[in-house]
Amino acid sequence: MAGKGRGVAAFTFNIEALGIGRGSMPEARVGPSPLFPNTDFKPVPLRAGEDEDYMLALKQELRGTMQRLPHNIKIQSNKADVEKYTEKYLKQRQMEDDEWTPDWNLFPKELMPQKKKPRPKAGMKTKTKKTRKDTEDMLSKLDELAKKDDGNPEKSDDETEKKTGKNENEEEEIEEEEYDDEDIEEENDYIESYFDNGEDFAADSDDNMDGEATY
Amino acid sequence: MTAQEVRLCGLLLREHFGEVVEKVGTHLLRSGTQNLRTIIHETGVSLDLVKKSLCVLMQHGACVFSSGRKGPGSPTEYQVTCDRILRILRYPRYIYTAKTLYGDTGELIIEELLQRGHMTMSSTVKTVADRLTQNMEEGHSMDYNEVSAAFSKLVETHFLQRCPPMAVAQTTDKTTPGTPAAPGTPAEAVSTTTPTPESFPDCYKVPDVTLIGRGKRQLSGEDGEDQRNAKKAKLDSEVRTHGDEGIYWQVTFERFHLHFRDQAIINAVASRLDQTSSEIVRTMLRMSEVLTSPTATCTKPLSANEIFRALPTSYNIPRPILDQYLTLLVDDPMEFVGKAGESGGGMYVVNLHKALSNLARATLESVVQERFGSRSARIFRLLLRKRHLEQKQVEDFAMIPAKEAKDMLYTLLSQNLVQLQEIPKTPDYAPSRTFYLYTVNQLPTARMLLQNCYKTVANLIERRLFETKESKRLLEKSQRIEAILASLQASGAEPEQLKEVEEMITAPEKQQLDALRLHVNKLDSAENQVDETIFLLECYIDSTATTTR
Numbered sequence: 001m002a003g004k005g006r007g008v009a010a011f012t013f014n015i016e017a018l019g020i021g022r023g024s025m026p027e028a029r030v031g032p033s034p035l036f037p038n039t040d041f042k043p044v045p046l047r048a049g050e051d052e053d054y055m056l057a058l059k060q061e062l063r064g065t066m067q068r069l070p071h072n073i074k075i076q077s078n079k080a081d082v083e084k085y086t087e088k089y090l091k092q093r094q095m096e097d098d099e100w101t102p103d104w105n106l107f108p109k110e111l112m113p114q115k116k117k118p119r120p121k122a123g124m125k126t127k128t129k130k131t132r133k134d135t136e137d138m139l140s141k142l143d144e145l146a147k148k149d150d151g152n153p154e155k156s157d158d159e160t161e162k163k164t165g166k167n168e169n170e171e172e173e174i175e176e177e178e179y180d181d182e183d184i185e186e187e188n189d190y191i192e193s194y195f196d197n198g199e200d201f202a203a204d205s206d207d208n209m210d211g212e213a214t215y
Numbered sequence: 216m217t218a219q220e221v222r223l224c225g226l227l228l229r230e231h232f233g234e235v236v237e238k239v240g241t242h243l244l245r246s247g248t249q250n251l252r253t254i255i256h257e258t259g260v261s262l263d264l265v266k267k268s269l270c271v272l273m274q275h276g277a278c279v280f281s282s283g284r285k286g287p288g289s290p291t292e293y294q295v296t297c298d299r300i301l302r303i304l305r306y307p308r309y310i311y312t313a314k315t316l317y318g319d320t321g322e323l324i325i326e327e328l329l330q331r332g333h334m335t336m337s338s339t340v341k342t343v344a345d346r347l348t349q350n351m352e353e354g355h356s357m358d359y360n361e362v363s364a365a366f367s368k369l370v371e372t373h374f375l376q377r378c379p380p381m382a383v384a385q386t387t388d389k390t391t392p393g394t395p396a397a398p399g400t401p402a403e404a405v406s407t408t409t410p411t412p413e414s415f416p417d418c419y420k421v422p423d424v425t426l427i428g429r430g431k432r433q434l435s436g437e438d439g440e441d442q443r444n445a446k447k448a449k450l451d452s453e454v455r456t457h458g459d460e461g462i463y464w465q466v467t468f469e470r471f472h473l474h475f476r477d478q479a480i481i482n483a484v485a486s487r488l489d490q491t492s493s494e495i496v497r498t499m500l501r502m503s504e505v506l507t508s509p510t511a512t513c514t515k516p517l518s519a520n521e522i523f524r525a526l527p528t529s530y531n532i533p534r535p536i537l538d539q540y541l542t543l544l545v546d547d548p549m550e551f552v553g554k555a556g557e558s559g560g561g562m563y564v565v566n567l568h569k570a571l572s573n574l575a576r577a578t579l580e581s582v583v584q585e586r587f588g589s590r591s592a593r594i595f596r597l598l599l600r601k602r603h604l605e606q607k608q609v610e611d612f613a614m615i616p617a618k619e620a621k622d623m624l625y626t627l628l629s630q631n632l633v634q635l636q637e638i639p640k641t642p643d644y645a646p647s648r649t650f651y652l653y654t655v656n657q658l659p660t661a662r663m664l665l666q667n668c669y670k671t672v673a674n675l676i677e678r679r680l681f682e683t684k685e686s687k688r689l690l691e692k693s694q695r696i697e698a699i700l701a702s703l704q705a706s707g708a709e710p711e712q713l714k715e716v717e718e719m720i721t722a723p724e725k726q727q728l729d730a731l732r733l734h735v736n737k738l739d740s741a742e743n744q745v746d747e748t749i750f751l752l753e754c755y756i757d758s759t760a761t762t763t764r
Contacts, residue, residue: 040587040588041585041586041587041588043585044585046737046740046741046744047744051311052740052743052744054311054314055307055308055311055740055743056307056736056739056740056743058306058307058310058311058326059306059307059739059742059743060739062306062307062310062326062329062330063230063231065330066230066231066232066330067230067231067233069330069331071231071232071271071274071275071331071332072231072232072233072236073232073233073235073236073264073267073268073271074233074235102270102273102274103461103463105461106273106378106463107270107273107280108280108282108291110251110290110291111251111266111269111270112266113263113266
């Protein structure tokens with residue numbers, strides 16, 4: 001079976017019977033068809049009319065408005081660029097819309113940007129306790145930490161993961177620094193209790209804290 | 216979803232919500248359901264931006280979340296729905312339809328809701344009234360009551376519906392004072408089923424009690440005042456609560472689609488027969504609107520008597536003429552109207568599924584005709600009608616010289632518009648003892664065409680972005696000059712001063728700008744019109760899927 005039909009005229013039947021005659025076949029195609037083939041038929045013109053024009057206007061207006069709404073998230077990357085004088089005015093016009101706060105009843109809680117204020121306080125209390133202990137006995141502290149690590153090994157894994165995410169976070173805008181993740185708190189707990197010598201950091205944010213530890 | 220759909224979704228997301236949302240959205244489209252941590256990890260987008268993007272997607276109904284899929288206590292997972300994002304393409308049409316049905320107020324209500332995803336009734340009414348007031352002459356203002364009446368009408372006709380309450384939010388929703396939702400709603404009933412809007416019994420219930428009271432208060436502060444006062448009144452009222460907090464409204468796309476479908480059928484009848492017959496079909500569709508389920512293959516049977524009584528008197532169609540028209544419609548090969556029985560002067564139905572199928576077929580035929588010429592279209596139609604034909608038969612029936620017919624047939628075959636089926640007489644598939652039958656499968660072909668349409672729209676958007684990017688500098692310049700002009704005009708500058716500023720754009724630049732505007736307009740309008748084809752094909756595919764199930 002294998003070798004059969006390889007040859008040029010290996011058909012065991014009359015090809016004419018299929019309606020494929022000499023000269024009646026279209027030319028064989030060599031290679032792939034071109035990327036931009038010639039179109040034999042030109043497209044029909046678009047429909048024009050009042051409703052089409054109105055829908056066009058609606059579409060363009062909608063696009064413009066949606067780009068100005070707070071739902072359109074922009075990357076604040078071109079900060080380093082020189083800000084043009086006129087851009088200030090354009091921006092003012094664009095930012096006329098107030099910030100958008102979704103109804104958190106409808107969304108999962110984990111998406112809620114954490115407000116910074118209540119958290120550092122809670123963190124502070126535990127921190128001061130720990131640091132007091134720290135001055136009393138360093139060894140017991142280390143034991144505690146070791147215990148902590150043993151108790152939940154997954155957590156430490158998470159921490160490293162979060163740390164990478166954290167570094168990216170730092171590059172961001174000031175306005176985004178307002179929010180923090182609760183997970184990051186754990187990380188800071190660890191670092192602070194380890195490196196902190198008991199000074200009061202009440203005024204500092206967690207991010208600054210972190211920065212001090214790393215740099 | 217296919218690669219084309221994902222590409223188009225990405226472009227639409229980028230245009231409307233920015234590049235970050237595009238990244239998160241397309242990632243979720245490609246990888247299905249995922250939790251927050253995985254999204255952050257795999258997209259490399261920072262936590263805050265991912266959170267924001269997910270919120271945006273959810274606000275616009277493009278994303279759903281569920282928790283505990285992998286057992287209790289597992290993290291919340293997010294899923295982006297492709298269909299919902301593709302609807303963005305149709306937004307202008309929804310808005311325009313609302314305008315034709317409910318005037319400017321309806322238009323603005325739908326527009327606001329589409330722009331913001333979902334809103335409470337009170338805030339929608341406020342924004343719309345403010346916008347309308349701004350467009351009115353000095354000394355006039357829009358009554359809040361009027362807007363809320365239009366809103367209620369839209370809800371009554373199911374063009375708007377409540378957002379399905381979240382399973383988690385359900386309990387908090389119930390305890391909120393002032394929520395006028397029916398107290399009899401069992402919270403468990405909703406949370407156990409998938410939260411489709413229809414499963415929520417209050418889906419089309421307007422919380423009117425509170426709004427009327429508020430509307431009156433608004434009226435006294437606003438009546439006969441200019442728009443600045445309207446603004447002030449708005450500020451005042453923001454401090455108060457309106458009693459409909461937590462009840463969000465969204466646009467019912469399905470309802471709009473039903474309307475589009477009906478319009479498509481009516482228009483098809485009008486162009487096939489005449490205006491009068493289309494009015495008869497319109498009446499039939501309107502009568503059965505409430506009775507027929509959205510997925511039914513044909514409407515509930517209506518007797519000729521009923522149709523006659525329901526016809527608006529302005530049409531002036533006497534009974535015998537109506538009967539003739541109905542017979543004509545039934546005999547038409549497009550089969551828009553069918554006869555279901557003889558009682559009551561004849562029972563008639565509108566064959567919704569058949570109509571869609573015929574419209575889709577006409578679309579396919581015209582695509583073949585426009586791309587491959589009328590003679591290829593003849594072969595295509597021939598195959599559609601005769602189902603299976605041998606090559607020789609095609610040549611004979613189409614009455615096209617054998618060589619050309621072969622060329623056309625093979626071109627169609629290579630474009631996948633025509634399929635080839637082998638039927639061997641003996642099991643060895645020997646070519647001499649095999650029938651080669653050409654055929655057209657309408658449904659797969661429609662599916663393929665739909666994908667082509669998605670690709671077309673994506674290409675159109677891509678091209679438009681390219682065009683605007685090319686002349687970005689010029690556009691910015693003209694924008695700046697317009698801003699300067701506006702500010703000068705506001706400060707009451709001299710006319711020659713204005714002229715001087717205007718001349719900052721040189722003649723060739725102006726020419727370039729005009730050309731660009733023309734191109735962009737053309738591309739935009741093409742997007743709108745391709746979407747009509749997309750709608751028809753989607754409708755046909757959906758209705759076929761539901762009938763065969």
